[in-house]
Amino acid sequence: MRRRLLALVCVSASLLSGCGLMPDSGTQRRTVTVWLMQHSASQDFLDRFTEDFEREHPRLDLDIRIQEWTGIGEKVQKALESGKPDGPDVIEVGNTQVSTYAEGEGLLDLTLESLRDWGRDDWLPGLAEPGQWGSQQYGIPWYAANRVVIYRKDLFRQAGITAPPSTRDEWLTVTEKLDTGGNQGIYLAGQDWYTLAGFIWEEGGELAKERNGVWRGALDSPAALRGMDFYRRLQALGDGPVDSDEEHPPQAGVFAEGRVAQIVAVPGLARAVLKQNPDLEDELGYFPVPGRTAGTPGAVFTGGSDLVVPANTDAKDAAVEVVAALTGARWNTDLARTMNYVPNKAGLADSVAGEEGVAAMAAGAAQGRATPGTPQWSAVEADNPIKEYMTKVLTGADPATEAGRAARRITEALAFD
Template sequence: MRRRLLALVCVTGSLVSACGMLPGDHQERKTVTVWLMKDSASKEFLRRFTEDFERTHDDLRLDIRIQEWTGIVEKVRGALKEPSGDGPDVIEAGNTQVPLYADGGRLADLTLESMRDWGKDTWLPGLAQPGKDGNKQYGIPWYAANRVVIYRKDLFRQAGIARPPRTRDEWLTATEKLNTGGNQGIYLAGQDWYTLSGFIWDEGGELAEEKDHEWRGTLDSPAALRGMDFYRRLQALGAGPVDADEEHPPQAGVFAGGKVAQIIAVPGLVQSIVRQNPDLKDKIGFFPVPGRTAGRPGTVFTGGSDLVVPRNTDDQFAATTVVGALTGAKWDTELARTMNYVPNKTTLAGAVAGAEGVAAMAAGAAHGRATPSTPQWADVEADNPIKEYMTRVLQGGDPAAEARRASRRITEALAPDVG
């Protein structure tokens, strides 16, 4: 099946010219091998991009190979160690994976191109920051997705709520009104730590901070504790389990049950909701996670992908040419429209303004963040102390004491390997 998928999705220049040659041109094309992740872009998008790229770059040929997310970290790490010219020239990486790949100096430094050609000042911060190490830019933002509030328009009307809330205080008030008559004002699982992260960042706190080249957990800071307190107050306005995350049970199924006014999720989850309950098709709306003030949506965790260039490519110029085309305004907005993503720049948000869910994502992504930019953050998530911390607090534990405990575990996980 994997081989058949690659055969179907691998896009080459055969549609443009046979055997990598243009008619009447005896110059051999340089093949640029690009690894993209499954479902990041449709086959039709890749076909159109390839035709356009090879038409405008008659010295280059694209070989796009689709990869599975499962096991991708070790596969990419192996490719980055290959002899020059034996591996991919461009790789799609999840934004929070870039620090893993940049560790050890195995990615090309794209700082110059970012500043000179690619308009880095308007990139979404949640994509750009994880791709940066010090003053060097390794990951180039491609597309983003983030959580918004998915809500029942009919339940809002029944509760007398004329418009979606724009501040946290309005949100709490509205949710309390909705939490009545057998309905949950919001379904928020107790261990949804990505959502908690946004509340912490909104308060000026951090999950962890680096000082003198050492990372330490900071859930016990006053700002982070304020973020947890807001989460506690919001979570109490529904019946979400305090000892599970949003996938246990899947919150799409809970929302489809018809007794939930709001959830916090990516807009694409609505497809699953409507499949399970078609009666909700025209009753669902979206709004950005509210912030502390009406003029600024809440900070949200931004997921998505960057493009990176391995240092062992044998033609960095050709590789960066492909990166520049894929992440440029023309094809980045086309990808966003095709796949319902947020474009990689705040200045391109207007391209998705017509889609309510994506527009809500774009508003939040302008203030998005990512997890701490250190290769060791994967070790934190592997045995996530933030989830346990949240459950303990929601069960009545002392927030400050539990935050200190969780922060110590984060600090231990972020300690560099020795020996």
């Protein structure tokens, strides 16, 4: 949502005469079709952005079309192949989906724009890195969301805990202290593999690594095994099921029952908790997932969206201007405040500092990561060996043996083409 559009595309006097959006290039109007996902932005936000954008760009009309996540992958692929007249010029995609679309050369390379005008070096890594394919930038970070610790202030007070923990060691100590008197220190399902991923990254490990174009599973590295060991120790300080994930049963319902001191979730989950137990309205607090050292939050998985431009658009310059506007500081911070998101740059985190849960999320997002940047990662998640690995370790199996087995399965899935 940016208003400085021409300056982003026509950056020098030598280019002005060739820029189709310049005032002396005629009076023909152009419509820019934008696909955004359902619930990503409120209608009020979209109305305000459209009015402002069209006022500042009198020869451009925005046609924003809201899409549903169900079946969106196939729909985007079809649009990248067919193009206009009905295809989009700008598309919102999940940050981990960019490589899938870029692999088939369906996206416009935005590397030069991102380096020159958009502050690429300041983007959140969990959005910027998966937006790359090879060394090129195809996805431009829009907004982020990630897990934090949601905790019960009253249970912390009852246990004599005056402040949230600032390191992982402190987190274990505090959680053990909370795990008494019929309360669970933390509810952590045994197959919450996104949370495990953060612990692995915090130790310097990876889910998978690429070398010479070949991806291999990496759960069996010493660093990844340390991440799993921390997960095991933390998970034992509660009664989370070892053989299911955080949605089975939904952890919001478990937390709402009133005997759980902490969960790891996006702050928005608090709404579901309060719907089931309104008495907790004033008792919920938030802090970033702790890291190994005080003052630096732990690594977390970053979800969110990037904006891409189809290579087959017939309105390249106009599409780039829309992306510049939506991802620029003015409208990006507006979206973050409106929707309780994390802005696309750590330097914009102050814009959401007034909301405790979002502020905690923004602090963690600075250490955010995404799943391995290969289109084949979806094959791993389809029959996720990480979940089985976690359950086996939590039920007493040898971690190194099971990690090796899971790593081999990941390698096999990533080799599938």
